[in-house]
Amino acid sequence: MSADLPLAEDERAPAEQAATGPVTLVVDDEEGIRNFLSRSLERRGWRVTAVSSAEEGAHHLERHCVDLIILDIALPGRSGLEWLKDLHGAGFGGDVILITAFADLDTAIEALRAGAADLILKPFRIEQIVTAIGRCVERTRLQRENFVLRRQLAKRRGSGDEIVGRSPAILRLQALIERVAPSPSTVLIEGESGVGKELVARALHTRSHRTERPFVALNCAAVSADLIEAELFGHLRGAFTGAKEARKGLFYYAHGGTLFLDEIGELPLALQSKLLRVLEERRIRPVGGEQELPVDVRVVAATNRDLKAEVAAGRFRQDLFYRLAVMTLRVPPLRERGDDVVELARRFMGVLSLRLGVPPLDIDPELEAALVAHPWPGNVRELRNLVERALLFGEFPLEDLGLPAGGIETAGGGADGRMLAEVEKRHILAVLAESGGNRARAALALGVSRKTLDRKCTEWGV
Incomplete structure (x- = not known):
């Protein structure tokens, strides 16, 4: 269809820098x-x-x-x-x-x-x-940035993002992070549950050239096998039952930045091959779509499993394992970190006492020794929950640390039962709201059983 040509541009405009605009x-x-x-x-x-x-x-x-x-x-x-x-x-x-x-x-x-x-x-x-x-x-x-910020705000519960500690194991880990972070290579982070693998992934991101771009995290174990492909790659309207509108995936929102795949060992075998293809070709295809889309994302994965054993058992693809494990970082369990336990406990005490609105507790030499000697099967997550429970009840549960029950009370002389009950209720309801009403997720965050949380909610008529 014929039409007038565009008005002439300034032919003197100089050529600009190499391709940085959209294709x-x-x-x-x-x-x-x-x-x-x-x-x-x-x-x-x-x-x-x-x-x-x-x-x-x-x-x-x-x-x-x-x-x-x-x-x-x-x-x-x-x-x-x-x-x-x-x-x-x-x-x-x-x-x-x-x-x-x-x-x-x-x-x-x-x-x-x-x-x-x-x-x-x-x-x-x-x-x-x-x-x-x-x-x-x-x-x-802005769409990508807002999506990432909403996820970060929904997940953050007041603790800092920095890696705390001065033990030899942590100093070695920090030195490796500094060395690996600038590289574009994929990284596999290994460690027990609760050691802080996501903190290591965030440290890799913030020390890389991608630091100004999004950091997007996904716990592969928290999404059902039927939905995780759509969560990662996006989907079209009507692509599956319940897909009432099109939705972009996490690879899209992490474009230019880092995608952290926690508990990668839980990824279904069928999706492992698709992830391998994305890592090799740097393109994704939304569920139900025909068009492949380019992505520029650094993938950092984490696992609490022995992936070599999973490969031998046929539960994890060998080619994907070698593609992910270009560089492997091991996060030490808390029992190997010595006095870092006390430093972490003091850090959690300062952050959580402000958040809960209660006075901090003293940590005396006897308690310090008990904290260092405890095996911490739940690692840093267990320590954080212990400090939170201690603040709620006004004393440390010393029996959990192998000490005689008795109590280390708040600097203000303790709190009466009614005040503690109100603090407990306010805190539990806040965590429940942060979890979007999902009681299973809230119970995990609180370090209590789902049954206990259900009983509390029934008491309060929630």
Whole structure:
């Protein structure tokens, strides 16, 4: 469809830095428009492919990944609007900017409903296109950032993110983190449950060149085998029962940053092969989709299992194990960390006493010795829960540490039963709210049984 050429750009504009912008596909039946956009965007260091019809564009997408499409509405054969609807139906994850010489209010409304990121009238200046692309890039960045921040805020319960301790085992671990972090290689973190493997993953992220980009964590054991593929790669509307709308996956939101896969040994075998393919090809395909999408993500995995034994037993793919274990970091259990236990207990005491609104407890030499001598089968998580329970009840449960019951009370002389009961109720309800009402998850976070939590909720009429 013939239309006026865009207004001339400033031919003196210098070429900009190498490709940092989105990979762009231009679809327009006018050769002048295609050449103008290709030349102008490539001069800015972006990679551009130009085709003359929706059919050619669809054929290009079968073989290549693009971030953004600049699409003319009036095309021979299938119109731009029709193809835009098909693109979103097939799971295309990028933005589409529509251009047209013949626009009215109805066309604009239909374009927005079809999912267009912008609508630009011909003739246009290149600055209009560049500005529209910039808005798309910024919107995508903010969507990813907001998603990650919401997950972090929902998960955070007041403890710091830094690795605490000065034992030889921890100093060795910190030195390895500093050495490995700048590398783009995958890392496998090994350690018992509760030792702080996610803290190590976060340290790797913050010390890498990806530190300004998202850090996204997923506990593979916490998502059902039927849903974990959609959680990682996203899904289209109607891809499975209950998929009432399309949703992007964690690989999308971690783009440019780090994806932490905790308890990787729990990943179903069928999904292990798909994860291996993503690690090798750096592309994902949403559940129910046909279009593969490029991803730039560093994967850090963690396990409390012996993955070599899992490989020997046929429960974990050998090729995926070697792909993940480019570098292996072992997080020592708390029983091997000596006086770090006391330092961690004091750190938790300061953080949790403020959060719970109660006075801190004293840690005397006798208690210090008991803390260091305790085997800590639940590791740092067990220590944190012990300190939290001690604050709630006003004294340390010394019998749990092998000492005679008796008590180390708060600096203020203890709290009466009614105050403690109210503090306990307020704290449990806060944790339950943070867990989205999921009692099983809240019970795990509190270090109590589900039955105990159910009884408390019944008492309070919750």
